[in-house]
Amino acid sequence: MTVIKSQTAKPALPIGVRLTRIWGGVVTALTLLLAVVWVFPMYWAVITSVKPDDETIVAPPTLWPQHFDFSSYSYIFQNSPIVRWYINSVLTALLITFLVLLLSMLCAYALSQINFRGRTWLYWLVLAGFMIPFQASLIPLFIFINKLGLVNSYTGLVVPQLAAPIAVVIYKQFFDQVPFELGDAARIDGASEWRVLFGIFLPLNWGITVSLGIVTFIAAWNNFLWPFIVMNDTAKLTIPVGITQIQSAYGVAYAKTMATAVTAAVPTVVAYLIFQRRVTEGVMATAGLK
Numbered sequence: 001m002t003v004i005k006s007q008t009a010k011p012a013l014p015i016g017v018r019l020t021r022i023w024g025g026v027v028t029a030l031t032l033l034l035a036v037v038w039v040f041p042m043y044w045a046v047i048t049s050v051k052p053d054d055e056t057i058v059a060p061p062t063l064w065p066q067h068f069d070f071s072s073y074s075y076i077f078q079n080s081p082i083v084r085w086y087i088n089s090v091l092t093a094l095l096i097t098f099l100v101l102l103l104s105m106l107c108a109y110a111l112s113q114i115n116f117r118g119r120t121w122l123y124w125l126v127l128a129g130f131m132i133p134f135q136a137s138l139i140p141l142f143i144f145i146n147k148l149g150l151v152n153s154y155t156g157l158v159v160p161q162l163a164a165p166i167a168v169v170i171y172k173q174f175f176d177q178v179p180f181e182l183g184d185a186a187r188i189d190g191a192s193e194w195r196v197l198f199g200i201f202l203p204l205n206w207g208i209t210v211s212l213g214i215v216t217f218i219a220a221w222n223n224f225l226w227p228f229i230v231m232n233d234t235a236k237l238t239i240p241v242g243i244t245q246i247q248s249a250y251g252v253a254y255a256k257t258m259a260t261a262v263t264a265a266v267p268t269v270v271a272y273l274i275f276q277r278r279v280t281e282g283v284m285a286t287a288g289l290k
Helices: 015-049 053-057 071-079 082-113 119-131 134-147 154-161 165-176 180-188 193-204 206-222 225-230 239-245 254-274 276-287
Strands: none
Touching: 015 254, 053 254, 071 082, 071 254, 082 119, 082 154, 082 165, 082 193, 082 206, 082 239, 082 254, 119 165, 134 154, 134 225, 154 225, 165 206, 180 193, 193 206, 206 239, 206 254, 225 239, 239 254, 254 276
16 A cells, blocks of 8 residues: 655745845845945055066956066065165054044043033034044144144154044943942042043043044054145154055156055054954944044
């Protein structure tokens, strides 16, 4: 006797579940497409940097070099002060990061915890800093720095980059969340405002300090406009400006320029890969205030 097993048809999924799955697939496809669009310029820079010079100008351009040529990297290290540019970028970016965090922290603590006349107006003045783009103040700022005799100096390079209203506002928002009782108890025990700030408020907000530090360092490292305007000595250039100085006797050397760009991007890429979560927290904290 043959037994015929009846196959039970699977119940159809509710239309809401099907629409959710379809929408999830569309979002995934769009995300992958955007990822490819974002990664392609970096891929193009790396591939161009290992092409021979004559292959970088062929039409149509090749997506893969016919043969790899790493001479552009040796050329930039032997015929340009790229090591000095690296040192300049590291020192100025670290100094800017430290001073921005310190000054922003002090300003935010005063606005959050110290009651003085004009505090509200001062906070609104800090908020007004968001409304003035740096490009709008570029010419008067350069005239002012020039009159002080700070053009082509590290002081003139660093000081104008220390104004960071966003860091002040972020610190203030986090300091406002610290219970006043902690600071009052420390003051009753004889602690100074410096001790309260660095002994209580800073440790409680160490995470946002690290996040802001990483974001500030990357921004200072990648800054091009102001160093390009204020510095004219080749030996004092930072790495983003130094990229524009790479050229050959026959015009723009695309392979060498891309090799310099790739070399310049390595520290920021490594920093992002190591501190990815902190960078994301800093960006989200910054975006949440805009």
